[in-house]
Amino acid sequence: MTKKKPDEFQGYELDDHVCFAIYKANHAFNRFYKPVMKELGITYPQYITLLALFKKDHQRVSELGECLFLESNTLTPLLKRLEEMGYISRTRSQEDERQVIVSLSETGRGLSDGIIDIQQCAFSHLDTPAETIRQLVEQLNEVQAHMIKAKEKVSG
Amino acid sequence: MTKKKPDEFQGYELDDHVCFAIYKANHAFNRFYKPVMKELGITYPQYITLLALFKKDHQRVSELGECLFLESNTLTPLLKRLEEMGYISRTRSQEDERQVIVSLSETGRGLSDGIIDIQQCAFSHLDTPAETIRQLVEQLNEVQAHMIKAKEKVSG
């Protein structure tokens, strides 16, 4: 019986801390962006989705899903809300009626100004050298890649 | 008119990438842990909650909320599910009837063995030197702290 008792349980410190540190940081970004995005009338996931459309307009639902790591079960209702608010349009492709093309409306494009201001604000508050942030992003992407591989190995 | 047009929109690269990198890494951990936790009959948030209880048993709901960054509106239903499954008990405090004390059951404590194995598996798949991970965690905690401060300044 080499297992620790619950009262002494610390978990495997490092992984425990990485996953929890990421959980906390993600929480913090959510909580920062949520109220400021509310002033634009959108949620944080809707903001992330719009960013993807700012970068590349007229994407299919599955294309958007690939870059956001979401599927139609999550995206469809989210996109319907953005459509109801008039920020995007959803139209069936002519060539392939199965595909739905998501496009920014004029109003939707107009959100980019407010979003730029908010991003600038967030970045300035990070108060961290650009190079440090660049390295952090690189490391996070590595961790992400490793965990995706881990998932494939462990549970398909 | 110095603002970029949507087609050229890149956002403020660094913040954009940090928040998105964290979003993606969090996703990856979620997707790794979800199926393996399912074999134990629990969800990822329930796993995080149990970790907090392994570290300190008999916490109040608000105490748990502080370390998990969650409030009763999220925790109450989650804890009720853990109680229904027999992993914890929820009892009103004798001294202060407003407080609910959350305690691990024998079965709940028994989960720690399986959880240790899973954490070991996750950590080994990270395939990264301990010191590197330690630094990453530190940086993430700094980013988190900065964003919490940013939120306070920007939207109370």
Place this chain on the structure above:
DNA sequence: TCAAATTAAATCGTACACGATTAATTCAAA
């Protein structure tokens, strides 16, 4: 050519997240 396999999105059920409100208890000040 036309039925079977494949693909894309939508739908459904369950479980978080969270702002806002409510209910019950305790504390505190007049």
Place this chain on the structure above:
DNA sequence: TTTGAATTAATCGTGTACGATTTAATTTGA
């Protein structure tokens, strides 16, 4: 001591997430 403020959970409504299934359109192969 008694009313009003403060505290603690719980409740409610909306919006993600996601596994599993369904529907509709396209592709493939006999």
